[in-house]
Amino acid sequence: MPGNIRLIIGPMFSQKTTCLTGYIHRYRSIGRTVLVVNHASDVRYGRDALCTHDGTSVPCRMRRDLRGLRGEPEYTDVSTIFIEEGQFFDDLAAFCRDAAGVDGxxxxxxxxxxxxxxxxxxxxxxxxxxADHIEHRTALCCVCRDGTPAPFTKRIAAIEGCLVGGSESYAAVCGPHHNAPHRAINGAVGHLNDP
Known part of the structure; x- marks a missing residue:
């Protein structure tokens, strides 16, 4: 049977992980064998769990790359593979193409x-x-607070480089608030840091 790839994308706080854990629970409820993988840099909620911002967690394997998974016995026995924080895996596309196209x-x-x-x-x-299916999710703007869609992530922490974080470091915002300077939105969201 041919495999397929479903991609859930969006900004932070758009409930991508909640959507992913929903699929995990649904597939397990019908007896599907699954493998859940998260990137090793995401240790915000522990070293062996995929967690939503509201605290729902699912046990997972933590890895820095995906390429070695195809040779592991556990991989052979599963029908569905769930990957969290896909943006951090440099070999994401190659792995997904082979897992779906070659291994079904x-x-x-x-x-x-x-x-x-x-x-x-x-x-x-x-x-x-x-990707056979793409779900493009949006959040709600944490500055407007009126239901305005927030398709963008704004860094609010005054830190350079790659930063894995949550609401202490990032905010979901609309286009105008993404372009606004930090000081213009600092009062609207209590946890914003002014660089």
Whole structure:
């Protein structure tokens, strides 16, 4: 049976992980064998669990790359592979293509669509043309607070480089608030840091 790839993308706080854990629970409820993988850099909630921002957790394997999974016995026995934080895996597209196209696995990936400065993650951009299904999610703007869609992630922590974090470091915002300077939105969201 041919495999397929489902990609769940969006900004932070768009419930990508909640959607992924929903699929995990649904598939397990019908007896599907699954493998859940999260990137090793995401240790916000522990070293062996995929967690939503509201505290729902699922046991998982923590890895820095995906390439070695195909040779492991556990991989052979599963029908569906769930990948969290897909944007951090450099070998995401190659692994998903082989898992689905060669091995007949169903692969479901949750990933940020873009960085806080609106740049595509190369691994996600490379996977998009191979995805059989794409769910593009949005959050709600934490500055407008009126239900305005928030398709963007804004970094609010005054830190350079790659930062894995949550609401202490990032906010979901609409286009105008993404472009606004930090000081213009600092009062609207209590945890914003002014650089």
């Amino acid at each position: 696995k169903e692969v479901i990936v949750a990933a940020l669509v873009a960085t806080f400065d609106r740049r595509m993650f190369p691994s996600v951009a490379e996977l998009i043309p191979y």
